[in-house]
Amino acid sequence: MSSTSSIDIDVDRRLQERHWFISRILWVIMLALVLVALLGLTGSGGALSRQHVAAGAAELDIPRVGRWSATDHLAVKVDQPAPNGLEILLPAKFAEIFAVEAVSPRPSSVTATAEGHRYTFDSSAEPGQRSIVFSIRPSRILLSSHMGRFEVNGARTADLPIAVLP
Amino acid sequence: MDSVIRGVAIYLLLVVIIRATGRRTMAQATPFDFVLLLIVAETTQQALLGDDFSITNAVILIVTLFMLDVGLSYLKRWSPSVSRLIDGRPTFLIHDGQIDERALKKTRMDTSDVMVAARAQHGLERLDQIKHAVLENDAGITIIPRPGA
Known part of the structure; x- marks a missing residue:
């Protein structure tokens, strides 16, 4: 214990100055984390948290960043009549990581193929937009990784990257 | 295993954040600081438990947190530099x-x-x-x- 003139106290000004300096750095890191979260790069809302891609006449809204064990959704909108029904393929890697907890509307059939899970939906011939929503939940943590190509009625998306944060 | 990892991660994260945000947080607690602490406690609880509310999970987490606390106190006792790092000095x-x-x-x-x-x-x-x-x-x-x- 170091004595400081009239008082016996264990002060360490150098350590304290270093602590204040490191604290400020940590504050900047925390602020950066908040900004990154507001942008959506930590998932759950924000401009960059989702990716909108086209597959032929369909538009897919897919998470770019998910959170482990947190529910999310994947939406498919098709803006053309589909008298023969709609067929959506979730790539195998996606199906391996994300558990599909519910699909609205219910598919008429689901087939497990080597490429992934193929969902078939009945659809009317009337014009107008059809919307299908998959409730999904990531079952494990994943660094940004390409999931493969989603497919809607034979039209494919690009190979999309998705990350799952702890 | 997840419970132990969650417990250790959240405990260490809280130690670092509380240490980084300063001692003011703990002592000169205004009503706003009190609200902050309540929210942090609630958020931490959810991060620790996830959706597993089983007694097994609770027991594992409690034991992990107590063991961490005991371990850290021994570490501080054995190593003055760790003690300075964690507790700081007056x-x-x-x-x-x-x-x-x-x-x-x-x-x-x-x-x-x-x-x-x-x-x-x-x-x-x-x-x-x-x-x-x-x-x-x-x-x-x-x-x-x-x-x-």
Whole structure:
């Protein structure tokens, strides 16, 4: 214990100055984390948290960043009549990581193929937009990784990257 | 295994954040700080438990947290440098009657915080009656009055 003139106290000004300096750095890191979260790069809302891609006449809204064990959704909108029904393929890697907890509307059939899970939906011939929503939940943590190509009625998306944060 | 990893991660994260945001958070708790602590506690609970509310999970988490606490206290006892790192050291806010403006600024305090402690501990009325004011490791302010004050 170091004595400081009239008082016996264990002060360490150098350590304290270093602590204040490191604290400020940590504050900047925390602020950066908040900004990154507001942008959506930590998932759950924000401009960059989702990716909108086209597959032929369909538009897919897919998470770019998910959170482990947190529910999310994947939406498919098709803006053309589909008298023969709609067929959506979730790539195998996606199906391996994300558990599909519910699909609205219910598919008429689901087939497990080597490429992934193929969902078939009945659809009317009337014009107008059809919307299908998959409730999904990531079952494990994943660094940004390409999931493969989603497919809607034979039209494919690009190979999309998705990350799952702890 | 997940429960143990969650417990360790959240515990260490909280130690770092509380240490980084300063001792003011703990001692000079205003009603706003109290609300903050309540929210942090609730958020932490959800992060720790996830959607597993089983007794097994609770027992594993409780045991993990207590073991961490015991382990950290032994680590601090064995290694003074770890102790300094985790607990810090006392800081003079007023030394021999001289106000350390830099220390006050860096600890996000002002002389009114010091006077609160001075009034509470010794019934002092003025700042010049204080010889030393020390911000302790436990986040409290200790006041040593001038002789005859």
